[in-house]
Amino acid sequence: MRPRDENKELLIRQKAIEMIVTDGLDGFSINKLAKAATVSPATIYIYYKDKDDLITRLCIGVASKMLEYSFEDFSPEMDFAEGLKVQWVNRMKYFINFPIEMEFIEIMRYTHYYEEVNKMLTVSFGSALGPFMERGIQKKQLVPLPFEVYWSIAFAPLYQLMKHHHQGNSYVNNKFELTEGIMMQTLELVLKALKP
Structure with missing residues (x-):
């Protein structure tokens, strides 16, 4: 061997x-x-072992790296607005530094190869984001929501902006670049939507 x-x-x-x-x-x-x-x-x-093993391990590796970036300098103890901002900044940093990996994970998200990633995310998100959400609700910084609704409001706008950035345009503009200013403006709107 x-x-x-x-x-x-x-x-x-x-x-x-x-x-x-x-x-x-x-x-x-x-x-x-x-x-x-x-x-x-x-x-x-x-x-x-085979093609399936390779693809599954690629999914786990890319998702693990993305999680590592997402939770850098983040703590479930943070105030809600601060903690969400840290996650947005980290996710944007990951996207800018690793656009191919980001595109890869988007492709894989809708395949059976992503099942192992979902298991890993359930554990990671449950241990980090569950307490973060609960604390935000207790401190009246976050409206009580099912996790899926929270996730859709909290992160879908950022991912959509990232897609427009990657494509270089949007539906109405020929040129689009995701800047920190645009990201922060969008984050403020998201935070308003999530406040009680």
């Missing part, structure tokens, strides 16, 4: 993410990946 090479494994992961974003899952195969990463298919099987 050949030894693992971290640089080779990183290259395989990067090429796989790029290929899935560019060609979709239907256009993705181990043979095409091997050619793109200039390795043999056998090399890929040193690191991954």
Whole structure:
């Protein structure tokens, strides 16, 4: 059995993410990946059991990195507005630094490969965002809402702005760039909507 090479494994992961974003899952195969990463298919099987294992582990890896960014400098003890701002700034930073990974996770979100990520997110969000929401409600900084409604109001506007930024335009403007000013203006509106 050949030894693992971290640089080779990183290259395989990067090429796989790029290929899935560019060609979709239907256009993705181990043979095409091997050619793109200039390795043999056998090399890929040193690191991954099969194509499904590779894609599942890619999903978990990208989502874990995104979570790590999202919760940097965040504490469930924070006041609601401050904690939500920290998460928005972190998510925007992740998106700006890793646009391909962000696009990859959006593609994967609606596939069976995302099931393991959902399990991980349930634990992470339950332990961090559950207490954060409860504290916000207790301090009368957040209107009581089901988590799904909260999530839709709290984060969907940011993700939509990120999509417009990535596309470089919006439905009415030929050019759009997500700036910190636009992000903060939108966050203020979201906070108003979530206050009791």
